[in-house]
Amino acid sequence: MENYEELLGVLLEKLAPTLQNQEVKQEGEEIPVGISNRHAHLSQTAVDKLFGAGYQLTKLKDLSQPGQYACKETIIIAGPKGVIEKVRILGPVRKQSQVEILQSDSFKLGIKAPLRLSGDLSGSAGATLIGPNGSVELKEGVIVAKRHIHMLPEQAKRFGVTDGEEVTINFAGPRGGSLNQVVIRAVENSGLECHIDTEEANALGVTPNTNIVIQKN
């Protein structure tokens, strides 16, 4: 009888990663999904240039991340091959302007925006921003946002993940599938939410009010 148990132990140990992945797919704490369209974060210098000296952005509605909000104002983004109008500005102002576009926008503008996390802008793409008061030529700051999950450090501990770790998320439905390389962003002052862009949402048939669970790789 001991021999059976030994064999069973060896087999289960070998198969543990596979079995664990499957279990996580079925259960776990749900995380709401937020779908991001293209948008811009501006520096006050850029706001001054685009909207006029000392201009203050107008809050339209609060976002899931504490202190972040969508603004009434929009701008035009221009590249060597095309323009995109009505790009929403998100507030408050930041130290460095950052424009998050879709992969298809990258083709339309004729620029090569890299896949990056917010804030990782060194060597990213440039573009011209156009507002009612003038334009700004960004040398860098244009990226395609890498999908990620915002959470507090104590929530990361509960989920068994760490800041910077990449996980997989799964979607059911008639256009279901999985997205890998979803980066955990576990820092203070975070609202629990998984951020994907509209192309990722459309490709997987994801609608607002969808929840996901984390699948560790």
Next chain:
Amino acid sequence: MENYEELLGVLLEKLAPTLQNQEVKQEGEEIPVGISNRHAHLSQTAVDKLFGAGYQLTKLKDLSQPGQYACKETIIIAGPKGVIEKVRILGPVRKQSQVEILQSDSFKLGIKAPLRLSGDLSGSAGATLIGPNGSVELKEGVIVAKRHIHMLPEQAKRFGVTDGEEVTINFAGPRGGSLNQVVIRAVENSGLECHIDTEEANALGVTPNTNIVIQKN
């Protein structure tokens, strides 16, 4: 010793589906991926109305499906909320006009294009098509294409799949993941190719000249 083998047999049988899925991920015959942007197939009646009586579409280049080609001509698609310009026409003409758009186009136009396979148009969305000679109001025919894999019946046999079956495909890379519900279309006169649209390609970081292997569900 016999008892060990019996136990091992029971365990392996129970785990077979899981192990098989993983194996298929690693190997198998590769299938090229074709990325479709929005496009329109027109009836001759629609061509007559949009471009002039008896107008013949101009071939620009052949597509992977035998006899199919992209045309020089484009049209405008209009819905209650917006328009999309420069929508490529694919030839030859068909019995019924069919417009395949992206999910984001559906929002932009303000219509509810259902997720359908080509040709399955009953009760699908309507839109107005606009050409240099006039416009056509389609009562139905506008869909978001359901991802699919074209192959010959003998290829389906080789892949161990049947016409209409849904499979999963996987993509590696920094925006990797899986797409489920990819429909096998196994009919005569097919070119072996997996068709996804630009939103699906962008979401998974798929570029031209990518290959996939079929993962059975």
